[in-house]
Amino acid sequence: MSLLIGDTVPDFKAETTNGPIHFHDWIGDDWAFFFSHPADFTPVCTTEMGRTAQLAEQFASRNVKPIGLSTDSVAEHKLWIEDVNDTQNTTLRFPIVADPDLVISKLYEMIHPSESQTAAVRSVFIIDPHKKLRLTMTYPMSVGRNFDEILRVIDALQTADAKSVALPADWRPGMRAIIPPSIGDEEARAKFPQGYETIRPYLRTVDLEDAKRDAS
Structure with a gap:
């Protein structure tokens, strides 16, 4: 079944680079920017992870927690983070979910067979504190995300709610x-x-x- 705007997002337990999480509990009373990438140690993904880390204060000021995912292991993620920090001149602190069995990727429909049978496309899920899906965006593997737009839509959603x-x-x-x-x-x-x-x-x-x- 497709995940639609306004739906409560699926909960899950997973291993991440920051330790095990229970997704809904991890979100808590904040917003979440949950995003997938095809693979560790790949060029576009490295720039996206770096940009997310560089924008840490921007996300925090909006009460938004970033969390990434790929179908690689925690060990591979941790090795890759060293490269991200080195090549993108940043310090990556947000968790990256390991999904080697594709369980979460399939739950969130991140696997698009025409792109790959085993790697996630570049999915974006903006989730509010009530664990409701507020916005989705999907990019192909060859095109990196626009982070100005991601911050803009978060501002728009929060303003619409508040006002x-x-x-x-x-x-x-x-x-x-x-x-x-x-x-x-x-x-x-x-x-x-x-x-x-x-x-x-x-x-x-x-x-x-x-x-x-x-x-x-």
Whole structure:
């Protein structure tokens, strides 16, 4: 069965480079950035692991825990981390799951047979503190992920949750948000006392920064 947005993600126990974990317990009250890569000691994967490590403070500031996975062993992961740190000028501290039997890869549908029967594609799962799947992205083996986009969608998801808004194309923090059609005008006036702009009856935009300025 496909894993759909809004579903509770499958729980699992696994060995990682930071020791054994029980996935839901490991997430705890934080968000998770769970991502797979095809294989250790490969060039694109090395850059992605390095970039995740370089962005550790960015993830932490958003209460997001990164966790990687490939179908290699813990021993191979640990040897590879030394290369990642050396070639990418970083220190990788987040856990990497070992999945040599493909159990977790198949559970999360990371094995795409047209790409490989035994290696995971570049899957991304953004998971909230309720263990709900909030976003998925899948990249082919030959193309590395865009980490600016990963951070952007985390910001968007967290802003949408906190402010009861939707976010337009290419939205970034500081830009105007959209009031969802499910919120009527009367409720919108109460939720957004800073005021909003009605472009069309179905398209109302609000400056969330105005609310911050009004509160200061």
